[in-house]
Each structure stands twice: as structure tokens, then as C-alpha cells.
Amino acid sequence: MNTDLLDTDGVAAAPRRNGELVFEAPWQSRVFGLCAAIVETCFEGDREPFRRQLIAAIAAEPDRPYWDSWTVALEQLLLASDLIDELSIERRIGSPEDPPA
Amino acid sequence: MTEVHDHGHEQHHPTPPSPIERRVAALEELLTEKGLVPEGFIEEVNRIYENDIGPMNGAKVVARAWVDPEYKARLLQDGTAAVAELGFGGPEGNIVAVANEPSLHNVVVCTLCSCYPWSILGLPPTWYKDAPYRARMVREPRVLLREMGCVVPDDADIRVWDSSAEVRYLVVPERPADTEGLPEEELAARVTRDSMIGVGRL
Numbered sequence: 255m256n257t258d259l260l261d262t263d264g265v266a267a268a269p270r271r272n273g274e275l276v277f278e279a280p281w282q283s284r285v286f287g288l289c290a291a292i293v294e295t296c297f298e299g300d301r302e303p304f305r306r307q308l309i310a311a312i313a314a315e316p317d318r319p320y321w322d323s324w325t326v327a328l329e330q331l332l333l334a335s336d337l338i339d340e341l342s343i344e345r346r347i348g349s350p351e352d353p354p355a
Numbered sequence: 356m357t358e359v360h361d362h363g364h365e366q367h368h369p370t371p372p373s374p375i376e377r378r379v380a381a382l383e384e385l386l387t388e389k390g391l392v393p394e395g396f397i398e399e400v401n402r403i404y405e406n407d408i409g410p411m412n413g414a415k416v417v418a419r420a421w422v423d424p425e426y427k428a429r430l431l432q433d434g435t436a437a438v439a440e441l442g443f444g445g446p447e448g449n450i451v452a453v454a455n456e457p458s459l460h461n462v463v464v465c466t467l468c469s470c471y472p473w474s475i476l477g478l479p480p481t482w483y484k485d486a487p488y489r490a491r492m493v494r495e496p497r498v499l500l501r502e503m504g505c506v507v508p509d510d511a512d513i514r515v516w517d518s519s520a521e522v523r524y525l526v527v528p529e530r531p532a533d534t535e536g537l538p539e540e541e542l543a544a545r546v547t548r549d550s551m552i553g554v555g556r557l
Contacts, residue, residue: 346385
């Protein structure tokens, strides 16, 4: 398993409060784990493609909260790699009778 | 371990999920359906980040201190520098190492918030941030430690260290008696996260 998913410094460093990694809501740890899974199953543990997306996502909107940018980066990586398509994401979000688990 | 819980602390959110929550949930569902997210993987990643990866750095520091008295002396003299010798550390303030002795048990708390030596111990355990832990470890450390499964001998003093943004503490537990001759790597595997916070003994 990739054990080096998080930058500890630099622009893509995970948020820390007084030095401590911060997940402020369960979805943030979900998207973190989700990304780890994709890096493992689709990129043979190579986190660089994701890291490049993350840096780009942060650069595009520097004020956006970190885990929001992380989510955007993951989505861009999935789209760019044809692992998922935009329409199916929107469809899934948009079906209220099938609420997300 | 007994977790320190503030009863009534658990909150249920009747509010509908936010757009980002729905987005993440949708991604998780789609990727899971495609078989790209092995069952239990996300939980496992979070568990590992909390328990294994970070603490291993601290465990290597402790194991080195056990086998190399000169390193231990440097560690107790200047924790930040000694930790950096092994390639660890981060931008999170000074690391001060405090060593347990037969007559002294050290334990770390952050009474103000939840300062923690993240670079060497990984993610803090959830109880570390709980108000009862933060308050009781100062008020009645021996009682709380016992409740957490850490029995400190009656004739040993307990010293409680209060972390801050500037100073993070690392407890160097005593080397267990049955580890004579073990290689450093195996020694490190014996060092638990809890023992380096001071809520466990080896």
C-alpha cells in the first residue's frame, strides 16, 4: 500500500493545525482513502499523477479549502485517465431517490 | 484501550449532505462499482495513517535511543536535532524527548488544543483531542492512566507534559527486559504509539 500519499510541506501539503493533520469532516477522510485506493489500483502506487493534479487544483483556486481541491484533483485524474466520465458523476449526484451512502 | 469519552459527545446531523459530501459519495459509489476500491480499503488507509505509519518514525527514534546511549543523550539534549538525524521532523515546532525511568513515568497532553508531534507519531488518536482526556490527565493522571490500561507503579512519579504549538513531547519508554540482543528493527516494532504518548507501557 502506498504510504506516502501526503506531502508534509510545499504547496500540496495537507492542512495541519499546530502541526497536526486535520480532517474536519468524515467525507475528507473518505476522499483521502478513496484517493489512496485509486493510486493503488490504477497507478500501481505511483502518486505523482495525482500529486500533479493536486498542485494544479490548488494553483487554480488557492483559496479553496484543501480537501475540496483534493476532491477536484481526484476527479480530474479520473476524468483524464478515462476511469470515470463527467456525466455519470452528475447523474449519480443528481438522483435524490438514490442518496449517497 | 479504554477510550476517554465525553458522553453525549456524539452528534447526529440531520442536515442533508453538502454538495461536496454528495460529490465524494458519488465518486466512491462509482469507483466501488467499477471494482477500483477494494472492500474496507478506505477504512484501512485511515487506520494505517492513524496507527502505523506515523508512529513508526517515532518508534525508530526510540529503538535507536535504546541501542545507542550516545544517541539517547543527544535525543534528550536536543530532540529536534536528534530526530532530524534519522530524517524525521517537520515544521511543527521543537521536539523534546522525555525518558521514562523505573521511578518516573512521563505522559503527554495538550490542555489547550491538540498539539501533537505529527511528523513522528502520525495522526493523533481521537481521544487525544477529547476534553476529558485533556482535563483529567492534568488533574488525576494516575487514575486516568489506569482507566486507559496503563498501570504506573505506586512508587513511580508521574510527570505530565503539556504540549504547545512551540514544543511537542516524545516519551521514550523504558526498554522491555526481554529484548536483549534484538536488532534495532525488531525493537522498533515493539514500540507502540501509546507508549510514546505515555498512555501505555511496554
